[in-house]
Amino acid sequence: MHKPTGPVLGGVIGFFESPDSLLEATRKVRDSQFKHFDCYTPFAVHGLDEAQGLARSKVPYVTGAFAFTGTTCAVLWQYAASKTWWAHLVGGKPFNSLPAFVPIIFELSILFGGIATFFGMAFFNRLPKSKRIYDRSLTNDRFAIVIEPPPSDPHDPEAKVEFSTEQAESYLKSLGAKDTRKVFEEGWFA
Amino acid sequence: MSNAHAADHSIENPGNLKASALMNGVFGAMVAVGAVAFLMALSNDPTTAWTAFLRAHFYFLSISLAAVFFLAIHWITTAMWDAPVIRVAEGFTAYIPFTLFSSVILMFGAHTLFKWTDPALMHSDPVIMGKTGYLNMSFWVIRTLIGVVAWIYFSRKLVGGSLSLDAGAPFRPVYEKSRKLAVIFFIFYAITFSYSAFDQLMSLDPHFFSTMFGVYTFAGSYQAFFATLAIVTILMRRAGYLKNLVNENHIHDISKMMFAFTVFWAYTGFSQYMLIWYANLPEETGYFMLRFNEHWENWSICLFVGRFFVPFFLLLPRGNKRCEELVFLTACWVLIMHYMDLNWMIQPVFFNDGPRFAFADIGTWIGFLGVAGLLVSRFYQKNNVVSTKNPYLPESVFHHHI
Numbered sequence: 001m002h003k004p005t006g007p008v009l010g011g012v013i014g015f016f017e018s019p020d021s022l023l024e025a026t027r028k029v030r031d032s033q034f035k036h037f038d039c040y041t042p043f044a045v046h047g048l049d050e051a052q053g054l055a056r057s058k059v060p061y062v063t064g065a066f067a068f069t070g071t072t073c074a075v076l077w078q079y080a081a082s083k084t085w086w087a088h089l090v091g092g093k094p095f096n097s098l099p100a101f102v103p104i105i106f107e108l109s110i111l112f113g114g115i116a117t118f119f120g121m122a123f124f125n126r127l128p129k130s131k132r133i134y135d136r137s138l139t140n141d142r143f144a145i146v147i148e149p150p151p152s153d154p155h156d157p158e159a160k161v162e163f164s165t166e167q168a169e170s171y172l173k174s175l176g177a178k179d180t181r182k183v184f185e186e187g188w189f190a
Numbered sequence: 191m192s193n194a195h196a197a198d199h200s201i202e203n204p205g206n207l208k209a210s211a212l213m214n215g216v217f218g219a220m221v222a223v224g225a226v227a228f229l230m231a232l233s234n235d236p237t238t239a240w241t242a243f244l245r246a247h248f249y250f251l252s253i254s255l256a257a258v259f260f261l262a263i264h265w266i267t268t269a270m271w272d273a274p275v276i277r278v279a280e281g282f283t284a285y286i287p288f289t290l291f292s293s294v295i296l297m298f299g300a301h302t303l304f305k306w307t308d309p310a311l312m313h314s315d316p317v318i319m320g321k322t323g324y325l326n327m328s329f330w331v332i333r334t335l336i337g338v339v340a341w342i343y344f345s346r347k348l349v350g351g352s353l354s355l356d357a358g359a360p361f362r363p364v365y366e367k368s369r370k371l372a373v374i375f376f377i378f379y380a381i382t383f384s385y386s387a388f389d390q391l392m393s394l395d396p397h398f399f400s401t402m403f404g405v406y407t408f409a410g411s412y413q414a415f416f417a418t419l420a421i422v423t424i425l426m427r428r429a430g431y432l433k434n435l436v437n438e439n440h441i442h443d444i445s446k447m448m449f450a451f452t453v454f455w456a457y458t459g460f461s462q463y464m465l466i467w468y469a470n471l472p473e474e475t476g477y478f479m480l481r482f483n484e485h486w487e488n489w490s491i492c493l494f495v496g497r498f499f500v501p502f503f504l505l506l507p508r509g510n511k512r513c514e515e516l517v518f519l520t521a522c523w524v525l526i527m528h529y530m531d532l533n534w535m536i537q538p539v540f541f542n543d544g545p546r547f548a549f550a551d552i553g554t555w556i557g558f559l560g561v562a563g564l565l566v567s568r569f570y571q572k573n574n575v576v577s578t579k580n581p582y583l584p585e586s587v588f589h590h591h592i
Contacts, residue, residue, distance in 0.1 A: 046589065060508070091468065099464045 007184035011037075011148035012168040013134055014177030019045040022143040025175040026051040029145055034168065036148040040138040062120030063113045070112030074105040134183040145172065146183065201587060203578045204431045207570035217563035224557010231550030237540050240299035242554040245532045247292045248390060250285060250558050252383075252411030253418055253528075257282035258345045259379055260415060262372035265348065265365065271443045273586035274435040275423050277577045280352055282418065283345035284569035285562045290338045292558075296390070297331060304330075306396040317473070318396050325396060330389055337382035344375040355579040383408060391532075394539045398477040402462035407535075409458045410497070413451035414528035417521035420444045422566075424518050431575050435587050438512040445511035448524065452505065456498035481534065485544030493534050497527040529555065 016022040022039065029037050030053045039048055078101045082088065087095050122128070138144055149163035169180045224246075231239035257279045263269070264276055272279075301307050305318070306325045312318050318325070351368040355361060384404030392403045400406075423444065426432045466474045481490050504520045505511055537545055577583065 056508075064506075091470065093468075099460075099467050102460060102464065 009149060009165075010134060010183045010185045011146045012165050012172060013144050013146045013181060013183045014169075014172030014175070015135075015179045016143045016145070016177060019048075019143060021176055022145065023047055023051050025145060025172075025177070028175055029147065029171075032171065034147045034171070036150050038146050038148065040134065040144045040146065042139055042141060042143075045143075058124055059117060059120045063117045066116030067109045067113030070109040071105055073112070074108035075101065078104055145175075145177070147172065201578060201584060202434060204433075204435070204575055206573065207426075207431065207567060207575055209571050213567060214564065217560045217567070220556045220560025220563065222557075222560075224554050224560060227550045227553020228557065231548070231554075235548075235550070236299075236302050238546065238548055238550050239554075240302045241536050241540055242548075242551045243292075243299060244296060244303060244390065245529070245536050245551070246555040246558040247289070247296055249529060249532055249555065250562050251289045251292070251386075252407065253415050254282045254285040254289070254345075254562070255341060255379070255383060256408075256411045256415035257419075258286070258341065258348065258375065259412065260419075261345075261348050261352075262375045262379070265368040265372040266376075268365070268582070270582040270586050271440065271589060273580045273582040274432060274440060274576055275419060275444070276352065276580065277573065277575055278422050278426065278432075279415075279419055280349045280577075281422075281566045281569040281573075281575075282415075283349050284565045286338075286341050286345045288561055288565060290335075290342065293334050293338050297334070300327065300330070304393055304396070306393060321396060325393055333385055333389060337386055340378050340382055344371060344378065347371050348375070352577055352580075353573055355577060356574055358579075361579070361581050380404075391535045394536060395477060395480075397473050400462055400466065400474065400477070402458055402465070406455075406458040406462055409451060409455040410528055410531050413448060413455050413497075413501075414525055416444055416448035416451060417524035417528075420448060420517050420521040421525070424514055424521075426575060427514075435576055435583075437587075438514070439589060440586075441514055441517055442508075442512045445505055445517050445520075448501070448517075448521065449505040449511070452498060452501045452524070456494070456502075459494070459498075480538045480542070483542070485542065486534075486538050489530070489534060489545055493527070493530050497524070497531060501527075 014025075016025060019041065022041065023045065026039055026048065030051065037052075039045075039052060041048070079096060082097075082101075083095045089095075090100075093100065134146060135142070135144065147168040165182050169182075172180045228239055228243060231242065260272075260279050261276070261283070264272055264279075296303075304325075305311055306321070307327055312322060348368055348371055351364045351371075355364055387404045387407035391407065392398060392400065420441070423432060423436055424441070427436050463478065466478060480486065501520055501524055504516065504523075510516050510520075533545065533551075
């Protein structure tokens with residue numbers, strides 16, 4: 001793998017004053033020549049995913065698939081256990097008593113769904129990632145757009161990537177960014 | 191989102207619902223059909239007439255009361271999402287005064303419906319004898335009247351506060367007053383609605399008792415309320431009144447609530463069933479034995495599948511919850527299921543040999559629908575269909591969903 005020397009350019013950052021101005025600028029960046037960008041906010045801003053043009057999260061499908069797996073497992077396991085493996089007479093009920101299984105079916109669906117949601121979320125967000133700490137104030141009170149250089153061609157990592165930081169900076173300024181500068185990837189493990 | 195963003199959009203007041211002679215005529219005809227159906231059955235077959243009356247009475251009572259519960263939650267949580275549809279829900283409470291009338295009429299049918307009102311049977315049955323402290327006609331009448339009067343009072347006060355905003359009253363004092371009222375209403379509602387379900391539905395079989403019965407009835411009625419809210423909102427939107435105020439995000443929210451209470455209904459229904467099944471006490475199992483006999487078993491299964499699984503899977507995908515047509519159809523289905531559910535609680539006591547579906551059954555229900563339609567549409571004709579002075583409205587109209 002190509003090992004970079006020195007600080008790696010993360011992109012050009014532009015700070016915005018409010019969520020509204022960020023949203024407005026994000027919509028313009030989305031439709032601009034800069035296809036690679038990301039937004040950084042201290043809290044979830046409603047409408048940002050739409051402004052960024054992000055596709056809908058795939059996490060619900062993971063949750064659903066695993067929840068129904070949990071349902072199936074609970075039915076099969078309880079049926080096998082109480083009907084054949086460990087048949088016990090409880091309260092004169094038949095061995096195969098669906099009403100008694102339902103609480104476990106419910107719980108196991110939720111357990112599978114919940115755990116799958118956690119790991120699915122981590123997977124689709126590419127967590128844990130350590131290298132994207134551009135400015136500490138982004139977790140506190142500032143909003144920013146980072147225009148990133150296009151990723152290098154995986155077949156030809158040495159090829160020159162077309163990216164002008166000056167152009168990106170002036171573009172962000174034209175959108176109303178209060179402060180723009182180049183940022184480099186840094187992090188706890190970098 | 192801040193108000194700065196909302197400021198670039200203006201909110202138009204759609205005004206009142208325009209009175210329509212056709213609508214009034216249809217509702218009036220429904221009332222006439224209901225009255226004829228009920229009175230005809232009353233002379234031929236009083237049991238059918240009164241079971242039909244009780245079902246229709248409780249059907250509309252439960253939905254309009256659930257609307258007051260929704261309003262109370264709205265004030266306590268200062269909810270934002272429902273601001274464009276809160277007046278629609280307030281309209282449903284216009285039906286509540288009529289429940290006083292229908293409750294009084296129901297008292298004349300008490301002897302046909304409730305076995306425990308028969309003194310001869312009471313003395314021969316030690317179980318009923320032991321319950322006479324609670325199950326006696328005068329206490330039943332007092333409880334019913336206290337409940338109805340309390341509902342009328344709270345619904346008037348809560349809706350009156352919201353209507354005074356339209357007349358220019360400042361928001362803060364209205365909010366403070368409504369919030370306090372809402373808290374008191376919760377306590378009243380929990381007690382009065384539970385005992386109404388006990389008195390009017392559970393005591394049809396005086397031997398049976400279930401502490402889950404009140405919450406089971408509530409769960410179903412709250413689900414049916416959201417179905418009604420979805421239907422009326424979509425119809426009003428199609429008629430152009432809520433066009434720029436309600437968008438797919440609000441439909442999504444209402445559907446989410448309908449979905450949540452679909453699950454809650456199944457949860458309470460199953461909890462009631464499983465504990466009775468597990469404990470296996472004769473006075474409790476009688477209720478389900480009756481409903482799982484050869485004539486009613488299919489109805490019971492259809493009810494559980496139809497009221498839980500069908501709306502559950504229909505409302506599970508996000509896209510479905512945002513599709514107006516599909517939500518409308520699902521809501522209609524849920525309202526049919528509310529009818530089936532109440533029928534399942536009432537009819538097996540009287541008709542061991544399976545469900546009845548006479549003209550009186552559907553006719554009486556149509557009559558009540560006509561009354562509800564007249565009262566609720568009159569409310570929309572007198573008041574703005576949107577609470578435009580609600581400070582959360584601009585935020586809500588432009589709110590966004592993930």
